Amino acid sequence: MKVLVTGFGPYGGYSENPSGEAVGLLPEVAAKELPGLELVTAVLPVSFRRAREELLGLLDSERPDAYVGVGLGPGAAHLRIERVAVNLADARTPDEDGEQPVDEPIDPEGPAAYFSTLPVKAIVRRLREEGIPAALSYSAGTFLCNYVMYLGLHHSSRRGYPLRAGFVHVPLSHRQAASLGRDWSGIPPSMSVETVVRGLLVVLRVAVERFEAGDERVTV
């Protein structure tokens, strides 16, 4: 089974992005833990135009069986397994190229939303069993994270591949949260990048198991 996993690079006030850090660490760990998996990873720029080009290019050149997008969800205290991507780009701040779509559809011809085609509940259940805090989420926002999730699912729907696609939001890294503490008493929630990597491995393991089992009811 071949899986494409993407994280994101730094943006805005964040000089590091734990999604990109974790995805960068994933190949070495996955090679040991999931030897049968063919893993392709990329760190996408926080740019609507360039992220789209890179993602669609990878989907077409690699033709993965599954696509798992990973992105930073500041404020999250656990892994958020996203269940819905909406056909909307509505950015509160410009992306790294200065583009700021407001109330624009991602694809004017596309449906209003796609549900994740990863087995989202099985993933949450397994993550918790393995001691990694995780929960379902029903909104991936309206910035880059929702954008690549929608693009992956839209591509899957129109072209037939990847067969499965979904998205995982990760907390700030401990290092980021520690550096963001503006005063003595406040600090945002966070998770170690090591735990995020362990969590992504679980996501991949569940996806691989379902793929190999040929299970139809994959999304739950």
Added chain:
Amino acid sequence: MKVLVTGFGPYGGYSENPSGEAVGLLPEVAAKELPGLELVTAVLPVSFRRAREELLGLLDSERPDAYVGVGLGPGAAHLRIERVAVNLADARTPDEDGEQPVDEPIDPEGPAAYFSTLPVKAIVRRLREEGIPAALSYSAGTFLCNYVMYLGLHHSSRRGYPLRAGFVHVPLSHRQAASLGRDWSGIPPSMSVETVVRGLLVVLRVAVERFEAGDERVTV
């Protein structure tokens, strides 16, 4: 320098207590990282009577230079370095012996409060520099955590030892939080026990450095 560090055992609905787990892991790690430190650790029962007996017994038998209490703060998303202990026991639930003091002073002859005599701001600053999320807190509650913090500082004030005392609240462990997820969308904040151990090492390192430097303004 000799330091007493205590955690707590299981209580109420919590079959594990990450404070006790972390304190249990501390000696092996501290032996490597802080070889000059004489470390005494204990896991106290969540019982007002027995925790008091064990703590006061250890303070008198070991006569440590410093005492660091550690306890679980459900809801915390980072290490909370407590700055104030109050002369009040007011339990929402019974302790493990069925005792439930309500609106009772810890010591009718004691002062209303003690400030931590650990260098609390230096500890928060160093924790953040080392990428461990931490913040000051001004309330350790009115259950066992505040109780042992008050007892340690009261003992220090009356007997002259330990010279320094304070308390650290730690989040739920990832494993606990994962098991507490009652539905698909909710889960409390948490931290890995490994990160808690690394944090406690930083607390000890700062305390040792200050102790060896003989710095007077130790509490900031």
Added chain:
Amino acid sequence: MKVLVTGFGPYGGYSENPSGEAVGLLPEVAAKELPGLELVTAVLPVSFRRAREELLGLLDSERPDAYVGVGLGPGAAHLRIERVAVNLADARTPDEDGEQPVDEPIDPEGPAAYFSTLPVKAIVRRLREEGIPAALSYSAGTFLCNYVMYLGLHHSSRRGYPLRAGFVHVPLSHRQAASLGRDWSGIPPSMSVETVVRGLLVVLRVAVERFEAGDERVTV
């Protein structure tokens, strides 16, 4: 202009439902403040089957120009103007008839989602200008609230009326939150029912203004 506004009745552990309370108070206030508005209100049962029957019955018998669903969002601290309804019923608890759909589509033939066709950003802007805390939300959950929002928009899409539909989540009432305080230190966020009624009036006023202006770009 004719508008249908629905709230919900009590359910689960909530002996009162502020959405139903507020909708019950709305006609008298709206008669004074929005004299040109023809307002139809109903309090729906927290039952998938009966709520569907009552709502579709009202939409067909009253043929309103707009439909505004209102429901309780425990945990909300402000009015949440919902922007997306998804084709999913996934109940954590049974409804008042004991039905508990899990991972079921609301309509197997329907699209994955609908965007609200109320002017959601104009509504949030106006609410804030009038001193009422409000924000956009991108998930109405997967219980009754999302259900009636999806049904209203689906009906609009297939039958052509109501022209506009959307949903507002409201906080617990002060009275509810006060009664839910389980111990001395904790209590969930809440809002007075009077403030909710004032907020719903603003929602209706913006909807009426847009309707009368014939503005095309109504959803923003």
Added chain:
Amino acid sequence: MKVLVTGFGPYGGYSENPSGEAVGLLPEVAAKELPGLELVTAVLPVSFRRAREELLGLLDSERPDAYVGVGLGPGAAHLRIERVAVNLADARTPDEDGEQPVDEPIDPEGPAAYFSTLPVKAIVRRLREEGIPAALSYSAGTFLCNYVMYLGLHHSSRRGYPLRAGFVHVPLSHRQAASLGRDWSGIPPSMSVETVVRGLLVVLRVAVERFEAGDERVTV
């Protein structure tokens, strides 16, 4: 019975202060609802030096039986009845006169803390019974709110009057929260000033009842 109630004026980024607004509205309402109460109110400046002067001046000139300080607690979603004031001024930002004490005692000769001498649990219980969200709090911070609470209790302890003193933290007003909404999706918790006024009346009513009953166990 004579009670002094103080709120605060605007400070920092807050052009309004709901504590001062509510205290300004209190006399007219209290005249109707608590006719036997002699009420003195003042809005203190957010300045350590001037707040101290005004408060101590009022305590000495008015010699009230009780003192209730009221202040803004940004982030609070309910009335917080403070139980502890600590002998510490530690400001994250300068006050309105540009003074910024850091790690300074309020009175180098004073005790580390005072417990509120208002019947704090009876107040929380009554507030909840009357449908007003309230809870105990064990930290009034280390800025002006804790400062006036400590000063009031310190004065009471040394001079014998007021007999009772305490502090109430109130949420942002709805108007403030609405104006602070920085983007479409986020807004801090808040409460209407009318509800705050109703809550303060309950605080005064409980205090008066206890005073008239001569109840000894007043603080619980």
